[in-house]
Amino acid sequence: xxxxxxxxxxxxxxxxxxxxxxxxxxxxxxxxxxxxxxxxxxxxxxxxxxxxxxxxxxxxxxxxxxxxxxxxxxxxxxxxxxxxxxxxxxxxxxxxxxxxxxxxxxxxxxxxxxxxxxxxxxxxxxxxxxxxxxxxxxxxxxxxxxxxxxxxxxxxxxxxxxxxxxxxxxxxxxxxxxxxxxxxxxxxxxxxxxxxxxxxxxxxxxxxxxxxxxxxxxxxxxxxxxxxxxxxxxxxxxxxxxxxxxxxxxxxxxxxxxxxxxxxxxxxxxxxxxxxxxxxxxxxxxxxxxxxxxxxxxxxxxxxxxxxxxxxxxxxxxxxxxxxxxxxxxxxxxxxxxxxxxxxxxxxxxxxxxxxxxxxxxxxx
Amino acid sequence: xxxxxxxxxxxxxxxxxxxxxxxxxxxxxxxxxxxxxxxxxxxxxxxxxxxxxxxxxxxxxxxxxxxxxxxxxxxxxxxxxxxxxxxxxxxxxxxxxxxxxxxxxxxxxxxxxxxxxxxxxxxxxxxxxxxxxxxxxxxxxxxxxxxxxxxxxxxxxxxxxxxxxxxxxxxxxxxxxxxxxxxxxxxxxxxxxxxxxxxxxxxxxxxxxxxxxxxxxxxxxxxxxxxxxxxxxxxxxxxxxxxxxxxxxxxxxxxxxxxxxxxxxxxxxxxxxxxxxxxxxxxxxxxxxxxxxxxxxxxxxxxxxxxxxxxxxxxxxxxxxxxxxxxxxxxxxxxxxxxxxxxxxxxxxxxxxxxxxxxxxxxxxxxxxxxxxxxxxxxxxxxxxxxxxxxxxxxxxxxxxxxxxxxxxxxxxxxxxxxxxxxxxxxxxxxxxxxxxxxxxxxxxxxxxxxxxxxx
Numbered sequence: 001x002x003x004x005x006x007x008x009x010x011x012x013x014x015x016x017x018x019x020x021x022x023x024x025x026x027x028x029x030x031x032x033x034x035x036x037x038x039x040x041x042x043x044x045x046x047x048x049x050x051x052x053x054x055x056x057x058x059x060x061x062x063x064x065x066x067x068x069x070x071x072x073x074x075x076x077x078x079x080x081x082x083x084x085x086x087x088x089x090x091x092x093x094x095x096x097x098x099x100x101x102x103x104x105x106x107x108x109x110x111x112x113x114x115x116x117x118x119x120x121x122x123x124x125x126x127x128x129x130x131x132x133x134x135x136x137x138x139x140x141x142x143x144x145x146x147x148x149x150x151x152x153x154x155x156x157x158x159x160x161x162x163x164x165x166x167x168x169x170x171x172x173x174x175x176x177x178x179x180x181x182x183x184x185x186x187x188x189x190x191x192x193x194x195x196x197x198x199x200x201x202x203x204x205x206x207x208x209x210x211x212x213x214x215x216x217x218x219x220x221x222x223x224x225x226x227x228x229x230x231x232x233x234x235x236x237x238x239x240x241x242x243x244x245x246x247x248x249x250x251x252x253x254x255x256x257x258x259x260x261x262x263x264x265x266x267x268x269x270x271x272x273x274x275x276x277x278x279x280x281x282x283x284x285x286x287x288x289x290x291x292x293x294x295x296x297x298x299x300x301x302x303x304x305x306x307x308x309x310x311x312x313x314x315x316x317x318x319x320x321x322x323x324x325x326x327x328x329x330x331x332x333x334x335x336x337x338x339x340x341x342x343x344x345x346x347x348x349x350x351x352x353x354x355x356x357x358x359x360x361x362x363x364x365x
Numbered sequence: 366x367x368x369x370x371x372x373x374x375x376x377x378x379x380x381x382x383x384x385x386x387x388x389x390x391x392x393x394x395x396x397x398x399x400x401x402x403x404x405x406x407x408x409x410x411x412x413x414x415x416x417x418x419x420x421x422x423x424x425x426x427x428x429x430x431x432x433x434x435x436x437x438x439x440x441x442x443x444x445x446x447x448x449x450x451x452x453x454x455x456x457x458x459x460x461x462x463x464x465x466x467x468x469x470x471x472x473x474x475x476x477x478x479x480x481x482x483x484x485x486x487x488x489x490x491x492x493x494x495x496x497x498x499x500x501x502x503x504x505x506x507x508x509x510x511x512x513x514x515x516x517x518x519x520x521x522x523x524x525x526x527x528x529x530x531x532x533x534x535x536x537x538x539x540x541x542x543x544x545x546x547x548x549x550x551x552x553x554x555x556x557x558x559x560x561x562x563x564x565x566x567x568x569x570x571x572x573x574x575x576x577x578x579x580x581x582x583x584x585x586x587x588x589x590x591x592x593x594x595x596x597x598x599x600x601x602x603x604x605x606x607x608x609x610x611x612x613x614x615x616x617x618x619x620x621x622x623x624x625x626x627x628x629x630x631x632x633x634x635x636x637x638x639x640x641x642x643x644x645x646x647x648x649x650x651x652x653x654x655x656x657x658x659x660x661x662x663x664x665x666x667x668x669x670x671x672x673x674x675x676x677x678x679x680x681x682x683x684x685x686x687x688x689x690x691x692x693x694x695x696x697x698x699x700x701x702x703x704x705x706x707x708x709x710x711x712x713x714x715x716x717x718x719x720x721x722x723x724x725x726x727x728x729x730x731x732x733x734x735x736x737x738x739x740x741x742x743x744x745x746x747x748x749x750x751x752x753x754x755x756x757x758x759x760x761x762x763x764x765x766x767x768x769x770x771x772x773x774x775x776x777x778x779x780x781x782x783x784x785x786x787x788x789x790x791x792x793x794x795x796x797x798x799x800x801x802x803x804x805x806x807x808x809x810x811x812x813x814x815x816x817x818x819x820x821x
Contacts, residue, residue, distance in 0.1 A: 104410055107404060107410050107589065108410060108589045109589070110407075110588035110589050110590070112404075112405070113401050113404045113405055174586065174611070174614070175475070175477065175611060176474070176475025176476060176477055176584065176611075177475060178474070178475055181505075205639075206511065207510070207511040207512075207513075207514030207515050207518075208507040208508075208510035208511035208513075208514050209507070209511075211506070211507035211510045211511075212505065212506045212507035212508075212510075212511075214507075215506035215507060216506065229514075260611060260613060260614035260615075261614065261615070262613070262614050262615040263613070263614075292475055292584075292586075293590075294473060294584065294587050294588060294590045294591075294594070295586050295587070295588055296407030296586060296587055296588025296589065296591075296616070296619070296620065297405055297406070297407050297588065297616075297617070298407070298586040298614065298615065298616035298617075299586075299588075301615055301616075302586075318475075319473070319474060319475070319557070321557065322473070322557035322558065322559060322560075322590070322594075323557070323558060323559050323590055323593045323594070323597075324588065324589075324590035324593075325590070327588075328588065347504070
């Protein structure tokens with residue numbers, strides 16, 4: 001037993017009991033109402049009614065053939081909200097204001113205070129030694145440095161054709177990051193490559209997540225295994241792997257329910273999902289953490305905790321077609337060494353592209 | 366995790382302790398730390414600049430009183446400033462004289478609109494209203510389906526029709542009038558603020574249903590972009606208030622401050638969990654502490670409230686003060702604490718817990734070990750730990766699979782805690798009614814609790 005732990009436990013306990021014992025009386029707060037919904041609420045009849053509408057809505061999605069270019073898709077956002085760097089460039093020399101503006105540009109892109117300072121430190125030295133003299137050189141050097149930090153060679157999605165049984169790609173992330181949509185897009189791309197895909201509707205918690213995934217399965221020509229709402233996600237994914245193996249399907253794309261990384265129980269559940277996924281015939285070759293481009297500094301905490309629980313192998317950065325720059329993934333890749341693999345640029349099935357460090361860095365300012 | 370403002374300023378002020386007053390350079394250094402703390406909490410850089418300026422004005426006038434910790438003084442200023450910024454005008458729902466009162470939900474994809482719409486409906490229901498939900502998100506596959514499932518869970522009718530979202534919303538309004546529902550909540554598709562076509566669509570929906578309130582749902586984890594989004598939605602829809610979602614995570618939630626400052630609209634609600642009733646009115650003071658990383662005693666109390674039996678906890682506290690708290694009681698409380706989640710999480714919510722302690726790598730296995738030791742004691746030993754002698758110690762250690770020294774430590778710590786508690790109990794007793802029950806609680810904890818407006 002470690003020396004410091006015991007006193008801390010006592011202290012925490014004492015304080016919690018004290019605070020609570022008194023807090024309750026003193027604040028005279030209202031008792032929280034009895035929970036309306038349990039996590040395992042069974043599916044109700046009303047849930048089934050809307051199926052028809054969903055199908056109809058599905059038809060409208062046109063499959064755009066041309067590949068989206070990051071630069072094209074971002075130009076709209078950049079012209080509207082860029083500019084921090086433009087003001088740096090309009091100055092004839094590098095002054096204190098230049099540094100402030102540069103830092104601001106980095107911060108606005110969500111790279112974070114520490115990373116911003118780490119990037120500027122060597123540049124300051126190079127300016128001091130007159131190696132860099134003009135604002136243009138400064139910006140170019142910064143872009144080069146940033147791209148150089150993103151040198152991971154591991155950006156391909158890992159598909160191992162030599163293993164026995166299906167490859168399993170597991171999608172994890174917080175609520176609303178875009179896991180289900182990303183699976184739909186990945187599935188479309190993989191089927192286009194000639195691979196057969198099975199989806200596992202492992203998000204058994206969110207209402208109608210299974211329906212959402214089923215729509216994507218249909219659009220992309222994949223098969224799907226679903227469990228009961230409120231059921232055990234591990235067993236759904238396990239079943240999907242077994243079914244895929246029996247039908248000789250190459251790839252299982254496993255969806256999971258969104259969860260905040262601070263929720264210990266749900267992270268524990270996810271650990272189990274990861275473990276059980278490999279109990280059957282398949283092998284987990286990718287664990288993709290989906291991160292929303294609007295995410296701020298919390299993204300680091302997300303990456304750290306999810307990586308610890310599920311051995312994340314890559315990042316999918318979604319919704320980069322908005323005004324958010326997604327700079328936090330720069331911090332994630334450089335600090336935690338998790339490579340960014342895919343970037344989501346829109347709503348259609350082809351709007352998920354391979355991550356390109358140079359385009360990404362260019363689009364940051 | 367990032368350092369809290371307290372930790373940051375603590376470092377600066379250690380060097381300043383000897384000095385009598387703050388020089389301009391000191392103030393600047395300190396403001397730099399405040400700036401970093403706010404940026405790490407995702408407060409927008411433009412907003413940070415304004416806040417820091419306002420704090421500078423107040424800080425320069427501050428003399429360092431000898432008895433007071435200047436760090437605490439400054440934190441108080443910063444905290445007060447943030448509370449003022451986050452608070453101000455609150456949203457009071459005025460129900461339409463001609464029902465239904467129409468509420469429109471808007472926001473980015475994945476911000477939590479559909480879930481928040483259902484939670485809001487549950488909230489209205491709890492206020493004695495008869496809400497109805499309209500699913501006008503025909504974009505995302507199964508969004509309407511999701512709303513229907515949630516509606517069934519909270520027993521609120523959900524209307525939707527395939528085709529055009531604007532027509533669906535209008536038909537929903539007509540349906541609400543027909544069946545006599547007095548609150549109508551319209552869920553819309555998530556959209557990017559820069560997507561002109563989609564922004565036009567939500568504007569058309571708004572024109573069709575003429576909402577009394579338009580709520581913008583903002584994810585508490587949003588970074589710098591929150592400002593751009595809020596501005597764009599406010600310009601298009603004239604937002605009435607903001608709903609902050611996913612506040613149950615560990616994000617500092619600086620986006621709340623940015624949005625409030627930039628569009629000047631109140632933050633009305635906060636979504637704090639996965640369940641339908643995890644939705645509450647927004648508390649500016651709690652949010653301020655959270656942004657500054659100062660711990661969140663009130664959330665802690667609320668969480669505790671959910672898992673602790675009230676009478677049991679009160680009895681335990683009373684026993685503590687009288688020095689009658691036994692290892693059995695301790696074991697009981699330990700069980701309760703475990704229900705609140707990981708120890709590190711609980712610690713994070715406590716004010717005044719130092720960085721060293723937070724970094725001390727306490728694993729939850731420690732709780733299990735502690736439990737095992739206590740469970741290996743006899744009833745008598747648990748009541749009177751002082752009877753534990755050498756042979757008893759060996760037996761307990763064997764029984765719990767630990768070392769004798771571990772048993773020693775536990776017994777020693779426990780008796781020290783008992784003494785401390787008794788002392789505090791005595792102080793509280795002397796303080797009597799006047800000092801209130803707070804008298805015995807450590808100073809900064811009392812301060813955190815005492816800073817509650819109008820001690821309810």
